[in-house]
Amino acid sequence: MSQLTEEQTAPPKRVHRQRSATQWAVAWRRFKRNKSGVAGLAIVIAFVVFAIFGPLFAPYPPRSTESLLQGQAGQPPSWKHPFGTEINGIDVFSDSIWGARNDLWIGVAATAIATLIGLAVGALAGYSRGVIGGILLGIIQFFFVIPTLLLILLFSRVFQVLVYQGFGVNLIVLILGLFGWPGISFVIRGEIFRVRELEFIQAEKALGAGNLRILFRHIVPNVLTPVIVLASLLVAGNILTEVVLFFLGFGPANVATWGELIEEGVQYVSVYPWVALFPGLLVVTLVLGFNLLGDGLADALNPRLRE
C-alpha cells in the first residue's frame, strides 16, 4: 500500500453558501416558462375562487324556481338574469355558480379517492413479488377493461332506487372515485418496477430499513410525479363524466351541477339556447384548464428533461 500525494488529497473546493433549490423549486421554475401550463393554472385558480366565493354573490339559492312565480321562466339573458332562466324559472347564472362548486368538488374529491386507491393498489402490486403481485395486477387489469361508464350509470341508478336518495353529489364523488383508480395504479406499478431496482433502494435495505419504510418513504415519493400529472387530467375527466351522467339522466335529483343544466338546456335548445350554452362554456373552459395544467406539470416534472 502506498500513500497518495499531498496535492491529490486536497479538500474539495469550498462551495459558497446559497439557498438550496429544492426539487420543487426547480420544477416551478420550469413550469413558469410554459405559457399554456400557466394559463391552465390561472383558469383553475379562477374557477376555484369562483366556486369558493361565488355563492356569496349568487342571486338565488340552488335549484330555486322563485322566478317562475314572478313569471320569469325561460327568459333570455338580461341584467336581472345574466345567463337567462330555464323553463322552470331557475336562474342559470346562480346555478352555474353553485354548479362550479359542485363540479369542482366532484372532480377533485373523486380524484382524491381514486388517487389514494390507485396509489395503494399500484404500490402494493409493484412492490410485492410472486402470487400477491400477480393477483393485484389481475384486479387492476379487470377494473381497467370493464366498461366503467356503464357501471357508473348502473351503480348510480341502483343506489338511488334501492338504497338511498339523499346522498346528492357525494354519491357521484364516491362512484367516480371507486372506478377511477386503475389508470393510476398501472402507472404507479410500472414506476415502482423502475425505482425499486435503483441502488438507493438497495442501500436502504442494507441499512436495515423495513419494507414499509422503503415503500412509503423512498419508493412512493419517487413515483409521485406522474401521479400529480395524472390526477390533474383525471379531475378534468371526472367533470366530463359528471356532465355525461346528468346528461343521460342518471344523476341524483335536485342538485345544481353543470351537467344538470346542460341536460335541461339541450331539451329546449331551440327555444332557450342560453340554458345549455353558458354552463357548456364553463365545462369546456375548466376541463381545458385542467388539461393544460396537467400537460404543463408533465413537462415541468419530467426528470428526463430536467436540466
Added chain:
Amino acid sequence: MSDEVLLEVKQLVKYFDVFSRGVFTRKKVGEVHAVDGVSFAIKRGETFGLVGESGCGKTTTAKVILNLEDATSGTVNFEGRDVFELLKSGKRSDILQIRRGMQMVFQNPYLSLDPRMTVFDILSEPFIIHGHIGRSDWTARVYELLTKVGLEPYHAERYPHEFSGGQRQRIAIARALAVEPKFIAADEPVSSLDVSIRAQILNLMMELQRDQKISYLYISHDLSSVRQISHRVAVMYLGEIVELANTDSLFEHPLHPYTQALISAIPIPDPETKRQRIILPGEVPSPLNPPPACRFHPRCPYAQEICRTVKPVFEQVDTDHFVACHFWKKFA
C-alpha cells in the same frame, strides 16, 4: 489489521434465471452463472481486493454477501454468525445488528442516493432505523459525518442533485459510516469519478480504515488502485475466483495465466521498463453457458487437453497464495 477473521464467504453461488419473453408465458430458458462457488475470508481491518473484467460477477458477489440479492447457495458468516440465516429468520434486533455491521458503497453515486431527500435526511435515517443516536444528537452527528468525509456542515440542507459525483460518493460513504459498520463492500467506488477525484476518495477510505479498523471488500477492475489499497487480492473470472494472494505476491508473481494477462495490461508509468503485454484471444464467454473444466481455457495461451476436461483444483501454493490452474508450476 489483525489476524482475526471478520467475514467468511463459503461456496457462494448466485444464478440468475433467464426467461423467454412471451406475451402471456414466462418460460425459464437458462441461468446466468454470475457467481459460482466463491470462497474467501476477510480479516478485521483488512482491505480485500476483488478484480476481474466487466461481467465476471464482482457486483453480484458483494450484493449477495449483503443479502441485497438472495444467494442461490452458500453461506456468509459475519463475526461467526450466519448472515443469511439471521436475516431470514432472526429477531428484528439480530437483523439490525447484522445490518449495522455490514454496509455497501455502490458503483454509481448518481443512483445510490434518494433524489427526494436532503443530505441531512439521508444521513439521519440510519439513526431512525437503528435508534443508536438520540434525536437531540442528530445534527451534531450529521455534521461530524460530513466533516469526516471532507464535506461541510452546511451541505446537510442540500439535495443530491446539487453535488458532483465525487461529493455524492462522499455522502454515500458518510451514510455507510452512520451505522458505525465493521465492514464495507465498496463496489468500484471511484470508477465513475473523475481521475483527479479518485485518489481523494481512496485516501479517505484508507484514513477511515486506520481510524476505525473498518474492513473493506474493494471491488475494481482498475488494478493499480487495487494494488494501492488492498492487503490481499482475489482475481475473478466468469463467476469463479482463479487466484487469491497477498497483494505483493499477486502482482510480483502472478501464477494464473489470466492474472498475468490482467497485470500485463496495466499501463507502466516508466517508458524505460518494457513489459510484454499479453493479448487474450476472443471475448469473455457468456456466463449463460460457461466453458467446462477450466473456464479460461478458450482464451488461455497455455491450454492443453486436460484443461478442457478436468477442472483445476483451487490449491494453496504458498503461504497466502492460492491458484486454480493445472500448470501453475510452469509460472512459479
